Structures are given as C-alpha cells and as structure tokens.
Amino acid sequence: MTAQHSAHHSGHSFGIDVGGSGIKGAEVDLATGEFVGDRLKIATPQPATPEAVAEVVAQIVAEKGWDGPVGITMPSVVKDQVILSAANIDKSWIGVDAQELFNQHLDVPFTVLNDADAAGLAEVAYGDEIARTGSVLFLTLGTGIGSALLLNGQLFPNTELGHLTVDKKEAEKQASSAVKDREELKTKQWAKRVNRVLHEYEALLNPSAFVIGGGISRKFDKWGEYLDIDTSVVPAQLRNRAGIVGAAMAAKEGVRP
Numbered sequence: 001m002t003a004q005h006s007a008h009h010s011g012h013s014f015g016i017d018v019g020g021s022g023i024k025g026a027e028v029d030l031a032t033g034e035f036v037g038d039r040l041k042i043a044t045p046q047p048a049t050p051e052a053v054a055e056v057v058a059q060i061v062a063e064k065g066w067d068g069p070v071g072i073t074m075p076s077v078v079k080d081q082v083i084l085s086a087a088n089i090d091k092s093w094i095g096v097d098a099q100e101l102f103n104q105h106l107d108v109p110f111t112v113l114n115d116a117d118a119a120g121l122a123e124v125a126y127g128d129e130i131a132r133t134g135s136v137l138f139l140t141l142g143t144g145i146g147s148a149l150l151l152n153g154q155l156f157p158n159t160e161l162g163h164l165t166v167d168k169k170e171a172e173k174q175a176s177s178a179v180k181d182r183e184e185l186k187t188k189q190w191a192k193r194v195n196r197v198l199h200e201y202e203a204l205l206n207p208s209a210f211v212i213g214g215g216i217s218r219k220f221d222k223w224g225e226y227l228d229i230d231t232s233v234v235p236a237q238l239r240n241r242a243g244i245v246g247a248a249m250a251a252k253e254g255v256r257p
C-alpha cells in the first residue's frame with residue numbers, strides 16, 4: 001500500500017453522485033463539508049444500465065484508493081435500498097435492489113439514497129442557517145427537478161415534487177435547467193417558469209423558505225430577481241458539491257431513508 005492508499009481518515013467519508021450526464025465522486029471532510037483532493041468525474045455510460053453504472057462507481061472508488069464506507073446518490077426514489085423510479089436514467093433500474101447490485105462491485109459498506117435528499121441534508125449540515133430552520137423545501141434544478149422536504153433539518157424522503165403537474169405539464173419538463181438549455185430559453189423566460197412552479201409548491205406546502213440548489217443556483221443573482229413569490233427563496237450554499245457531500249454523510253451515518 002502506498003501512503004496515498006493508506007487506510008481512510010476517520011473524519012472523512014466518500015460520496016458518489018450518479019447523474020444523467022456524469023458520475024462524480026470525492027472524498028469529503030465531514031468536519032467542514034469540503035472535498036479532500038479532487039473530485040473525479042466520469043461520463044455516465046449510455047445506456048445508463050445498473051451494471052454499467054455500478055462498474056463506473058467501483059472504478060471511481062478504486063481510482064481514488066478509498067477503502068471506507070461509501071454513499072451513493074441516485075436520481076430515483078430509493079426505498080429500503082431498492083430503486084423505485086427512473087425518470088432520467090435507464091428504465092431497467094426500476095425494481096433493482098441497490099444493495100445486491102453494488103455488493104457485486106464494491107467491497108466496502110455503502111448506502112444508497114435519492115440525490116436531492118442527499119443534497120438537502122448536506123445543505124442542512126453545512127449550508128445557511130435558513131436550510132435547517134422550520135419547514136424548508138430544498139430543490140435541485142438540473143437534468144430534472146429534485147426535492148428534499150425538511151422540517152428543522154429532518155428529512156421527509158422521496159418527495160419527488162419535480163413530477164408535480166403544473167399547468168398540465170410535469171414541473172421538471174418545463175423548468176429544469178436542462179429544459180432551459182434544450183429549448184434555448186432566455187434567463188428571464190426560464191425564471192418565469194421556475195416562478196410558476198414555485199407558486200404551485202408554495203400553495204401546496206407553504207414552507208418557511210425555498211432553498212435552490214443545482215449548478216444554476218450559482219447564477220441566482222442573474223435570475224432570482226424574476227421571482228415574485230412571498231416565501232423567501234435563497235440559493236444553496238453548497239451548489240454542485242451538495243450531492244457528493246450528502247452521499248458522504250449518509251455513508252458515515254448509515255442513514256437509510
């Protein structure tokens with residue numbers, strides 16, 4: 001064993017975020033929520049079948065020389081470690097027992113959870129005070145729209161609000177950041193759609209705040225001004241890091257939503 005591949009640091013963990021376009025992993029310092037070393041990103045195999053994805057997950061762990069527990073996020077409903085939905089990944093994931101699958105590829109303990117749930121928990125732990133106070137709807141705007149419903153930092157898992165019908169169409173099919181790119185929407189046009197969706201969530205849940213994550217939250221100052229809802233809306237602090245950090249937290253704590 002080289003020094004680099006020595007036993008894992010007890011205060012560190014490892015998170016892997018499985019997304020529609022990339023599978024990303026990093027070691028995380030749980031004291032700070034910061035990455036230790038570089039994040040490794042490998043393009044999601046197409047089709048993103050369970051076998052193909054599990055191989056990449058194992059490859060990331062191996063390349064990073066990590067030998068401790070691992071957290072893995074999926075863009076899916078994950079109940080009792082079984083994948084129950086596949087909106088933006090290969091449909092063959094539905095019904096897959098994630099413990100069985102990853103067991104065949106990893107020789108370290110692991111936990112699988114929904115990507116937005118993981119990101120929401122990371123925001124609670126390392127983000128703004130607002131994320132852990134009261135009733136919060138955390139959303140990730142990316143390939144789809146992910147949601148994490150939080151009450152004083154406690155998670156109600158697998159809410160899947162990106163699939164709520166708003167004006168006869170699924171929210172994520174009109175207001176995700178992938179739709180903005182695909183339809184080449186102007187920032188203002190797209191922000192108006194997000195605004196419409198947030199109004200719907202507001203009417204249903206009346207949260208104390210919305211926290212918005214995903215890559216596009218970085219540019220919140222460019223589009224936040226087009227929102228006109230009463231509930232406060234704040235950009236997430238961890239941005240793209242949240243999924244991996246939340247996964248790493250879950251690995252460490254053995255959280256199994």
Ligand code: BGC
Nearest residue numbers: 075076077087116144145146
């Ligand atoms: C999936 C969710 C996921 C979200 C963000 C949705 O299409 O149904 O499980 O959290 O995308 O990736």
